[in-house]
Amino acid sequence: HSRENTGGCFNGECRNFIKVLLSQHGGLFVCGTNAFNPLCANYTRDTLEMVGEPVSGMARCPYDPRHANVALFADGSLFTGTVTDFLAIDAVIYRSLGDSPALRTVKHDSKWFREPYFVSSMEWGPHIYFFFREMAMEFHHLEKVMVSRVARVCKADLGGSQRVLEKQWTTFLKARLNCSVPGDSHFYFNLLHATSGIIHMQGRDVILGLFSTPPNSIPGSAVCVFDMQQLAHVFEGRFKEQKSPESIWTPVPDEAVPKPRPGGCAVQGSRFSSSTTLPDEVLNFVKTHPLMDETVPLLGHRPWVVKTMGRYQLTAMVVDTEAGPHKNRTVLFLGSTRGTILKFLMVQSGDSVSHSSVFLEEVEGFNPEK
Numbered sequence: 001h002s003r004e005n006t007g008g009c010f011n012g013e014c015r016n017f018i019k020v021l022l023s024q025h026g027g028l029f030v031c032g033t034n035a036f037n038p039l040c041a042n043y044t045r046d047t048l049e050m051v052g053e054p055v056s057g058m059a060r061c062p063y064d065p066r067h068a069n070v071a072l073f074a075d076g077s078l079f080t081g082t083v084t085d086f087l088a089i090d091a092v093i094y095r096s097l098g099d100s101p102a103l104r105t106v107k108h109d110s111k112w113f114r115e116p117y118f119v120s121s122m123e124w125g126p127h128i129y130f131f132f133r134e135m136a137m138e139f140h141h142l143e144k145v146m147v148s149r150v151a152r153v154c155k156a157d158l159g160g161s162q163r164v165l166e167k168q169w170t171t172f173l174k175a176r177l178n179c180s181v182p183g184d185s186h187f188y189f190n191l192l193h194a195t196s197g198i199i200h201m202q203g204r205d206v207i208l209g210l211f212s213t214p215p216n217s218i219p220g221s222a223v224c225v226f227d228m229q230q231l232a233h234v235f236e237g238r239f240k241e242q243k244s245p246e247s248i249w250t251p252v253p254d255e256a257v258p259k260p261r262p263g264g265c266a267v268q269g270s271r272f273s274s275s276t277t278l279p280d281e282v283l284n285f286v287k288t289h290p291l292m293d294e295t296v297p298l299l300g301h302r303p304w305v306v307k308t309m310g311r312y313q314l315t316a317m318v319v320d321t322e323a324g325p326h327k328n329r330t331v332l333f334l335g336s337t338r339g340t341i342l343k344f345l346m347v348q349s350g351d352s353v354s355h356s357s358v359f360l361e362e363v364e365g366f367n368p369e370k
């Protein structure tokens, strides 16, 4: 639809779509699209009365209800992944509302984001992790290829110096998620749709991701599991770069990486105890090298669930880690585009890395044809 004259809303899109709903200090923090003029406000939990004045929802909530966004509170600040403008061109990871300075990702830089679709965000250790999919920049293809990513920022980031990355993240790094089936030609599930939260499983912190193939490919969906320790380790590895617009992307040799290592959290008491005092060289490097060379490996080298050749995709996931009479089984509930819910029992072997799944049943939830 054309929205050149803003008086025109279509199909009820001028309603106030709630896109952020967080529990904070015993109340609720809520943001809505508010007819393409996003606003946020606090409400009491029991009587749903507004507390204080609303604030702008810009960079906290999308304008268009169809745009995906994520939000969470950590260390008293709000961390959001969304778009800041009406046309959804300026994608952002933004921190605001707390005592720390407001920070954002670099604007209009396709190395940082290229048409991202945010899926989830979570706090783990000193970082906030964001899971999303976006158009790849690291392949030399003419056609657009979508890939799935995880990005992270340090919660304690204070932004760059007045010369480089002022009021922007100095710790933003991202890596590709590898959800694939081994074989002669590796088969990738490139589109992330949903993740679980961080789950503690047999001594590991893991996260489950639900992926699909792109619409023009063999229809298929898969659940891959990532070990958070291995995931974090990728951010300690090599950076990826493209030396000139024509060259292919290659890993940055170790001797070309400045010190202290770009993208790290500032350490209290060290020579660089604040990101604002980092050398220009380090800040320039992290500004131009947000992508890691290695992909995040999937636990066990194969997906836990693979469903191909169905005429529908799986796009939603809920994980119950306390299923069964002894509350010690894990069951996945996967929602399909056909309105059904597929249940799988996870079966782990003793070494905790290998696993398989047993299909339990398919439940009709909502049949759009009826």
Ligand SMILES: *[C@@H]1O[C@H](CO)[C@@H](O)[C@H](O)[C@H]1NC(C)=O
Binding pocket: 024, 025, 029, 040, 041, 042, 051, 052, 053, 054, 055, 076, 097, 098
């Ligand atoms: C809502 O509460 C949060 C957390 O307590 C606070 O940071 C924020 O400023 C409040 N927002 C509004 C609009 O009152």
Ligand SMILES: *[C@@H]1O[C@H](CO)[C@@H](O)[C@H](O)[C@H]1NC(C)=O
Binding pocket: 178, 180, 182, 186, 294, 295, 297, 298, 301
């Ligand atoms: C993804 O993982 C598989 C199996 O672990 C590996 O063979 C493949 O090279 C990886 N792909 C990328 C792009 O890293």
Ligand SMILES: *[C@@H]1O[C@H](CO)[C@@H](O)[C@H](O)[C@H]1NC(C)=O
Binding pocket: 326, 328, 329
């Ligand atoms: C769950 O707990 C029951 C009772 O303690 C035990 O017999 C069973 O082996 C456990 N199952 C798994 C998968 O750990």
